Amino acid sequence: MTVAPALAAPIRLRAGPLAVAAGALAAAMALGVMLGPASLPAGGVFLEIVDRLPLLSVDSGLSDREAAIVWELRVPRVVLGALVGAMLAMAGGAYQGVFRNPLADPYLLGVAAGAGLGATLAIAAGAGGSGIPTAGAAFAGAVAAVVLTYALARTGSTGSTANLILAGVAVAAFFTAAQTFVQQRASDTIREVFSWILGRLATVGWAEVRLLAPFVVVSAAVLFASRRLLDVLAVGEEEAGTLGVRTDRLRLAVVAAATLGSAVAVAVSGLIGFVGIVVPHTVRLLTGHSYRVILPLAFVGGAAFLVAADLLARLVISPGELPIGVVTAFIGAPFFAVVLRTARRAA
Amino acid sequence: MGAVRRFRFLPLVGLALVMAACGDTTATTGDPGTAPPTTSTVVLATEAPAGAPQRIVSLSATHTEMLYAIGAAEQIAGTDLTSNYPPAAEETPKVDSFNFDVEEVAAMDPDLVVLAFDFAGEVAALEALSIPTLLLPPPTTLEGAYEQLEQLGTAVGRGDAAAELAASMRAEIDGLIEAAAGEPGSLFHEVDNTLFSANSSTFIGDVYRRFGFTNIADEVPDEFGSGFVQLSPEFVIDSDPDFIFLGDAAFGETAATVAQRPGWDELTAVQEGRVVELDSDISGRWGPRTVELVRQVADAIRERGGP
Numbered sequence: 001m002t003v004a005p006a007l008a009a010p011i012r013l014r015a016g017p018l019a020v021a022a023g024a025l026a027a028a029m030a031l032g033v034m035l036g037p038a039s040l041p042a043g044g045v046f047l048e049i050v051d052r053l054p055l056l057s058v059d060s061g062l063s064d065r066e067a068a069i070v071w072e073l074r075v076p077r078v079v080l081g082a083l084v085g086a087m088l089a090m091a092g093g094a095y096q097g098v099f100r101n102p103l104a105d106p107y108l109l110g111v112a113a114g115a116g117l118g119a120t121l122a123i124a125a126g127a128g129g130s131g132i133p134t135a136g137a138a139f140a141g142a143v144a145a146v147v148l149t150y151a152l153a154r155t156g157s158t159g160s161t162a163n164l165i166l167a168g169v170a171v172a173a174f175f176t177a178a179q180t181f182v183q184q185r186a187s188d189t190i191r192e193v194f195s196w197i198l199g200r201l202a203t204v205g206w207a208e209v210r211l212l213a214p215f216v217v218v219s220a221a222v223l224f225a226s227r228r229l230l231d232v233l234a235v236g237e238e239e240a241g242t243l244g245v246r247t248d249r250l251r252l253a254v255v256a257a258a259t260l261g262s263a264v265a266v267a268v269s270g271l272i273g274f275v276g277i278v279v280p281h282t283v284r285l286l287t288g289h290s291y292r293v294i295l296p297l298a299f300v301g302g303a304a305f306l307v308a309a310d311l312l313a314r315l316v317i318s319p320g321e322l323p324i325g326v327v328t329a330f331i332g333a334p335f336f337a338v339v340l341r342t343a344r345r346a347a
Numbered sequence: 348m349g350a351v352r353r354f355r356f357l358p359l360v361g362l363a364l365v366m367a368a369c370g371d372t373t374a375t376t377g378d379p380g381t382a383p384p385t386t387s388t389v390v391l392a393t394e395a396p397a398g399a400p401q402r403i404v405s406l407s408a409t410h411t412e413m414l415y416a417i418g419a420a421e422q423i424a425g426t427d428l429t430s431n432y433p434p435a436a437e438e439t440p441k442v443d444s445f446n447f448d449v450e451e452v453a454a455m456d457p458d459l460v461v462l463a464f465d466f467a468g469e470v471a472a473l474e475a476l477s478i479p480t481l482l483l484p485p486p487t488t489l490e491g492a493y494e495q496l497e498q499l500g501t502a503v504g505r506g507d508a509a510a511e512l513a514a515s516m517r518a519e520i521d522g523l524i525e526a527a528a529g530e531p532g533s534l535f536h537e538v539d540n541t542l543f544s545a546n547s548s549t550f551i552g553d554v555y556r557r558f559g560f561t562n563i564a565d566e567v568p569d570e571f572g573s574g575f576v577q578l579s580p581e582f583v584i585d586s587d588p589d590f591i592f593l594g595d596a597a598f599g600e601t602a603a604t605v606a607q608r609p610g611w612d613e614l615t616a617v618q619e620g621r622v623v624e625l626d627s628d629i630s631g632r633w634g635p636r637t638v639e640l641v642r643q644v645a646d647a648i649r650e651r652g653g654p
Contacts, residue, residue, distance in 0.1 A: 038585030065584060065613040072610030073581050126599055187445040195541045202579055203541070205609030319582035321568055 011231075011290040013297070021297055025304035027081065032078035032311050037319035038069050045070050076206045080268065081310045081324075082303035083209065084201075085275055087216045087265040089302020091258035092276025093283070093294045094223045097230035098254045100237075101159050105276035106262035109168040109255070112273075113175035114145025115266045119196050120179045124186035132207060134196070135267040142263035161251070198323030199249040199272035201310050203249050208268040219261030223295055226254050230291040272306070272325050285343035288334050305332075399504025400459035400479070404452055406444040409464035410483060410499060411436050412634035414461075417500050417508040425455045432628065432636070449473060461499065485633060487574065488553040492633040493517055512635060520641045524557050527645040532589030533561040535578075535616075538593045542578045549574035551594070551640075552634050558644060563588050565629035584610050590647065591616045594631065623647045 002249075033049065034042050040062065047060035048070045060067065086106070088106050095104040107113075118141020119134050127133040152167035183193050231248050234238045237247050279302040280294055287293050309331060313322040354571055401594060402424035405411040411430035414423055420435060427444035442451050444462070449472040460480045469547060473480045481502050486492045493513040500509020534555055536545050546562040546584045547556045555562055563586040567576045591614070593600050602622035606612050616622055629640045 037579055065587060065610075068610035068613040069581050069584055073584070076609065151589075184446065192539065192541060200541070203608075265420070314579065318567065319579055320577050320578045339529040 011288075011292050014294050017287050017293075017297055018300065021300040021304060023298055025307065028304050028307040028311060029078050029082065032081070033070065033074045035311065035315060036074060037314075038066070038067070040066055041067065045074075047077065053234050071303045072205060077201050077204055077310070079306045080204050080209050080212065081201055083212050083216050084265045084269045084272065084306060085279075085306025085309075086274040086303040087212075087219065087261045088272065089279035089298040089305065090220055090223055090295055091262045092302075093280030093291070094226070094230065094254050094258045095276070095297040096280060097233065097291050097294075098251050098258075099165065100234065101161070101165070102281070103326075104165075105270075105278070106258060107172075107273075107276070108165065109149045110145030110171040110175060111142045111259060111262050111266060112271050113172035114141040114143070115139070115180070115263060116197060116271060117141045117145075117175045117179040117182070119267075119270075120193050122183050123189045123192045123196065124182055131203075132211070135208070135211065138196075138267040139263050141175070141226055142259075142266060145175050146259050146263070186203050195323065196270045197325075199270035199325035199328075200321075201269055201313075201324055202321055205269065212264050212268050215261050215264040219257045220299060222253060222257035223261075224299075226250060226257075227291045227295045230254070230295075234289070234291070270323075270325070272328055274325075274328045274332045275302055275306060278328075278336045282336060282339045287337050349602075380639075400457075400502075402455070402457050403459045403461060403503060404442070404455050404457040405430060405461045406442065406447075406452075406469070407461060407483070408432070408628075409463060409485075409632040409634040410461045412632065412636060413496055413499050413509075414503065416512055416635040417496075417503075417505045418504050419505055422503060424457055439644045447472075449476065453478065459502065486550055487548055488550065489517075489520065489557065489637070492550065492637060495633070496635075514637055516635065519638050523638075523641050523645045527558060527648050529559065529648070531560050531648045533563055533586065534590040534592060535563050535583055535586070535588040536592045537595055537600065538575060539598070540600055542580065542583065543575055544578050545594075546574050546576060548572075551630055554637070554641060554644065555592075558648065560590070580608065580610065584614060587615050587617075589616060589621060590645075590651075592624045592630075592644070593622065593624045594627050597627040600624075609635055619651070621647070623651075 034040075034045055044060045044062045044066070047058050048062050048067050050056050051058045051060055052071055052075075061071065091106040092104070095106060095108055096102055098104075099108070115138040118137040118139070120136040121141075122137035127137070149164065149167045149171045152171065153164040183190060229240075229245055232243055232245050233247060233250065235243075240247055266272075280298045283294050283297045283301055287297060306328070309327045310324050313324045313327045314333065316322055316327075351649075353514070399422065401422050403414065403419065403422050405414060405423065406427045406459040408427070408429040408431065408480055411426045412422070412432055414420070415433050415436065423436075423439055424441060424571045425440040427437050427442050429444065430501060442448075442455070442578045444464075447467055447469050449469070452473065453476050457478055460478055462480065462482055463484055465482055465484075470480050470482055481499070483495050485500060486495055493516065496516075497506065497509045500512075502504045536551060536555065538544055544567075545552045545562075546564040546567070546569060547553065547562050548569070552562055552564070563583070564576050564578065566586075567578060567582070569576050591605060593602075593605070601624060602617070605622050606617045611617055623643070625640070625643060629643075
């Protein structure tokens with residue numbers, strides 16, 4: 001499945017695709033702050049955001065309540081959606097490179113199952129379906145699951161990536177079983193658990209953005225720095241070794257960065273599936289196989305994808321809301337199928 | 348686990364109704380407000396308590412409260428874990444109605460099982476063992492609750508006591524509502540902190556409607572007809588309800604936690620101190636303590652003033 005990139009030819013991220021992705025992101029974010037159950041004037045929304053920027057002060061003409069809708073609800077939600085989408089998509093791309101497996105995604109090593117157990121325990125203990133305590137428990141669960149996966153894989157004979165993936169499967173199955181058990185015992189909170197599992201950006205505010213942003217910056221920086229080495233690794237593990245790449249170190253650094261970033265993203269937004277698979281593969285099918293192109297484009301494209309998906313989740317049954325995980329899978333899967341077909345024909 | 352397990356009742360009702368509407372064919376949801384609750388394999392007893400069931404198992408907290416209130420305490424053989432009122436109900440043998448096990452119930456040797464939901468084929472399982480059942484799903488109006496109380500009373504041979512209780516409840520509730528007469532404005536009833544709400548076609552919604560409230564949840568399409576709909580925070584803030592009633596106060600939501608939510612400090616109800624914490628054991632049931640629910644709403648209107 002892995003195709004060696006043309007190492008000979010210099011590969012650069014070209015401006016065209018990046019501009020398209022950035023444009024899509026800007027459009028999705030603009031619509032995200034403009035549209036909602038409350039019909040606010042577009043000009044007022046724009047001026048309100050300008051007013052909040054440092055050093056600028058204008059009168060938006062919105063009431064205090066309308067201003068709160070813009071600045072306390074819509075803007076943090078759009079920003080958080082962009083951060084989560086960017087993180088999950090980039091982590092997915094990096095995972096696929098480091099495991100040389102097209103089905104690898106940010107949840108491969110047990111992040112989702114661990115976060116699910118952590119969140120379920122917190123919700124069963126009365127922490128509620130949103131908020132920082134539940135996010136903290138989800139993060140702790142995710143990290144615990146991945147550490148366990150690593151420990152389990154080390155006891156294996158070869159210590160290969162295959163070992164790690166198998167250990168991840170075992171750990172995920174165990175954590176999921178534990179989560180189901182807790183959920184059954186605390187059936188009064190079952191809907192909050194479901195609501196969390198399906199992903200939800202509705203109740204987030206600036207607190208979640210402040211929590212997630214530093215992790216995304218650090219994680220994305222590490223992954224971005226690894227882009228050339230991932231290209232070398234794509235040739236093959238042994239070949240990369242003979243070219244002087246310390247594959248074990250590379251793997252540890254990439255997995256740690258991608259896992260940590262995804263774990264925090266999942267902790268604040270719930271289990272939003274599919275982004276880590278569909279976005280990097282779409283980028284790959286459209287632009288080629290170099291991680292020097294895939295990683296940055298997946299970052300921007302993932303942000304655009306999730307903000308757009310959240311917009312749909314909010315509008316389809318407005319003023320109610322769909323869980324965003326439903327939208328990402330429902331829209332993402334057919335969209336991915338179309339890209340796959342088109343790319344095959346073109347090839 | 349020494350502590351009494353608390354169950355969040357209303358959300359489960361909503362979930363169950365959604366699940367039922369999604370294709371479960373037991374069809375117990377119907378519209379119990381306009382037609383009396385149906386489905387009963389017991390021949391409604393009209394004779395004296397001598398022929399009435401003597402070993403009743405109640406799988407519903409509401410109906411446990413009703414049974415005690417009409418003097419049927421001696422006839423109760425067991426109750427479910429959510430039945431925590433009156434205190435005597437805590438002392439009865441217990442079954443877990445959310446993880447229903449027909450053997451557990453059969454072991455109590457019941458001659459009547461009363462239940463509010465048929466989530467997982469409970470009625471069919473009991474019928475297979477020839478255990479008489481009485482399924483009384485949540486009503487959607489106050490009137491439906493009175494009717495159900497009388498229906499239960501008749502089934503356990505205490506029809507007169509039930510009719511008397513229903514009449515006194517009706518008189519007291521009508522009196523409270525009349526005394527509070529006016530235009531209390533709009534309200535948001537919070538079922539849980541994912542902002543599920545109850546519209547006017549639910550039991551609690553009917554209570555608010557009788558007070559003259561406008562329910563903001565009525566503006567939201569109710570695809571499954573369950574009466575329980577999920578709102579977005581933006582919709583609640585934009586609607587700016589005059590009152591917020593917290594049906595989830597038992598789960599840690601308070602006027603203070605509501606005020607801390609992003610943007611909610613701009614709400615009139617928050618600024619004017621009109622966020623009311625309800626006792627969810629009362630607001631989530633439709634038994635004799637509905638009088639207390641109505642009194643709590645009436646007090647809130649009187650003490651905190653309308654818009």
